[in-house]
Amino acid sequence: MNLPKAFEEKMRALLGEEFDAYAACYDEPRYYGLRVNTSKISVEEFQKICPFSITPIPWIKNGFYYDGEKESPAKHPYYFAGLYYLQEPSAMTPADRLPVEPGDRVLDVCAAPGGKATELGAKLQGSGVLVANDISNSRAKGLLKNLELFGIGNMLVLSEEPGKLTGYFREYFDKILIDAPCSGEGMFRKDPKMMKAWEEHGPEFFSRLQRSIVTQAAEMLRPGGMLLYSTCTFDALENEGTIAYLMEKYPEFEICEIRPYEGFTHGRPDCAPGGQADFRKTVRIFPHHMKGEGHYLALLKKGEAKETEGADNGLHSEPSKAKKPLPDDLEMFLKGIKRTFDPGRFDIRGERVYYMPQDLPALSKVRFLRSGLLLGELKKGRFEPSQALAMNLKKEEYSQTIDLPLSDDRVIKYLKGETLLVDDLVGSKEKGWYLVCVDGYPLGFGKLAGGTMKNKYLPGWRWQS
Numbered sequence: 161m162n163l164p165k166a167f168e169e170k171m172r173a174l175l176g177e178e179f180d181a182y183a184a185c186y187d188e189p190r191y192y193g194l195r196v197n198t199s200k201i202s203v204e205e206f207q208k209i210c211p212f213s214i215t216p217i218p219w220i221k222n223g224f225y226y227d228g229e230k231e232s233p234a235k236h237p238y239y240f241a242g243l244y245y246l247q248e249p250s251a252m253t254p255a256d257r258l259p260v261e262p263g264d265r266v267l268d269v270c271a272a273p274g275g276k277a278t279e280l281g282a283k284l285q286g287s288g289v290l291v292a293n294d295i296s297n298s299r300a301k302g303l304l305k306n307l308e309l310f311g312i313g314n315m316l317v318l319s320e321e322p323g324k325l326t327g328y329f330r331e332y333f334d335k336i337l338i339d340a341p342c343s344g345e346g347m348f349r350k351d352p353k354m355m356k357a358w359e360e361h362g363p364e365f366f367s368r369l370q371r372s373i374v375t376q377a378a379e380m381l382r383p384g385g386m387l388l389y390s391t392c393t394f395d396a397l398e399n400e401g402t403i404a405y406l407m408e409k410y411p412e413f414e415i416c417e418i419r420p421y422e423g424f425t426h427g428r429p430d431c432a433p434g435g436q437a438d439f440r441k442t443v444r445i446f447p448h449h450m451k452g453e454g455h456y457l458a459l460l461k462k463g464e465a466k467e468t469e470g471a472d473n474g475l476h477s478e479p480s481k482a483k484k485p486l487p488d489d490l491e492m493f494l495k496g497i498k499r500t501f502d503p504g505r506f507d508i509r510g511e512r513v514y515y516m517p518q519d520l521p522a523l524s525k526v527r528f529l530r531s532g533l534l535l536g537e538l539k540k541g542r543f544e545p546s547q548a549l550a551m552n553l554k555k556e557e558y559s560q561t562i563d564l565p566l567s568d569d570r571v572i573k574y575l576k577g578e579t580l581l582v583d584d585l586v587g588s589k590e591k592g593w594y595l596v597c598v599d600g601y602p603l604g605f606g607k608l609a610g611g612t613m614k615n616k617y618l619p620g621w622r623w624q625s
């Protein structure tokens with residue numbers, strides 16, 4: 161592979177005698193990875209049912225390699241059931257190493273298309289809140305789809321400039337991930353087009369952007385909270401340089417150890433102005449040391465603020481809405497779900513019914529793609545459940561289900577949007593909303609009458625043949 165000359169020279173200087181081993185990797189095939197959605201299935205269970213050959217990624221407990229030249233895991237009903245996400249192995253590391261716990265308030269500042277946000281959401285296991293943001297509205301649409309496919313309901317999907325969010329979320333979050341826009345040097349093998357982009361917008365351009373994003377994000381982290389910064393580039397200015405800038409502006413941040421793996425390489429104190437030894441705790445991923453493309457990670461903890469102590473965190477909760485009774489048809493539908501709903505968290509806007517995360521600040525004038533779990537729509541008083549709700553439910557939580565084995569050709573028919581005959585599975589008098597599952601994992605809803613099931617799978621998500 162012909163690398164840009166300036167890049168090659170820079171890498172020679174960075175890697176010294178390791179450069180030849182690094183350069184030789186460009187003649188090797190790229191790695192393909194798949195990450196299990198642990199909010200839907202355990203790793204052990206997935207290994208039992210996985211229809212293609214996989215081998216563990218040693219530093220990611222729910223990550224596996226697959227052979228991308230032979231297999232197409234995105235064209236499988238389990239993918240449509242949200243059981244896994246396809247992701248380059250080194251890119252799994254940031255969300256894995258940010259210690260998110262159920263109940264946390266988590267922000268993913270640059271989240272689209274959701275490779276990391278889907279893992280952060282899965283780690284929350286339905287409690288707390290994930291705010292997934294991306295400045296690009298078109299990319300945020302893909303992010304929303306991936307989060308809904310994963311069954312994440314306790315979330316907001318926003319498309320905002322991070323500086324605007326600081327006014328709403330000052331010191332609000334427990335954990336923040338910044339997977340920054342970068343010059344992408346670690347992705348040259350996976351996607352050679354990145355080299356052209358690098359020549360147009362190199363490290364200097366991205367460094368300026370990263371400096372503004374990290375300092376804006378810093379204001380949204382509560383004291384004691386943790387921030388993980390990552391890039392898929394090798395450039396020192398964009399990596400150690402950005403973290404050094406953050407720590408100069410916000411001295412209350414300290415660099416923390418990242419759970420180790422033998423293939424990780426230490427960050428470089430010599431690449432950071434000031435050269436503090438702590439930069440060794442940051443991690444560089446190189447393809448000649450491990451089976452992944454290339455990444456940089458720094459985990460930081462925010463101490464008590466030195467200058468902004470006692471500042472108002474801007475958190476003014478949405479005034480609780482007067483609790484109106486829910487429409488009858490919605491009330492009836494919810495009786496079929498074995499889950500306790502908090503009446504104060506329903507939010508009906510026009511025809512749409514949402515179930516909101518708890519303790520959100522008032523968010524007027526923020527560009528949303530989604531706020532909360534879209535439960536469904538009220539059409540002339542009739543409630544129609546959404547695709548997002550189907551993906552958010554477990555089979556055991558819903559009273560009426562049609563569970564098809566993978567081998568049943570009605571699975572693909574359902575995903576294509578076709579009407580199904582299911583009189584062999586339900587009594588002739590049964591009717592109403594059914595949750596259609598494959599091997600026990602929900603795919604979507606259908607409406608049954610007289611042994612025929614009208615397909616309610618979201619048209620935009622259909623299986624394309």
Ligand SMILES: C[S@@+](CC[C@H](N)C(=O)[O-])C[C@H]1O[C@@H](n2cnc3c(N)ncnc32)[C@H](O)[C@@H]1O
Nearest residue numbers: 270271272273274275276294295296339340341
């Ligand atoms: C490396 S990608 C993120 C990949 C994503 N975290 C994932 O794992 O799928 C960087 C993202 O940052 C977004 N971006 C660029 N500038 C931004 C800004 N100022 N604020 C927020 N997002 C930005 C881009 O649209 C892009 O989607």
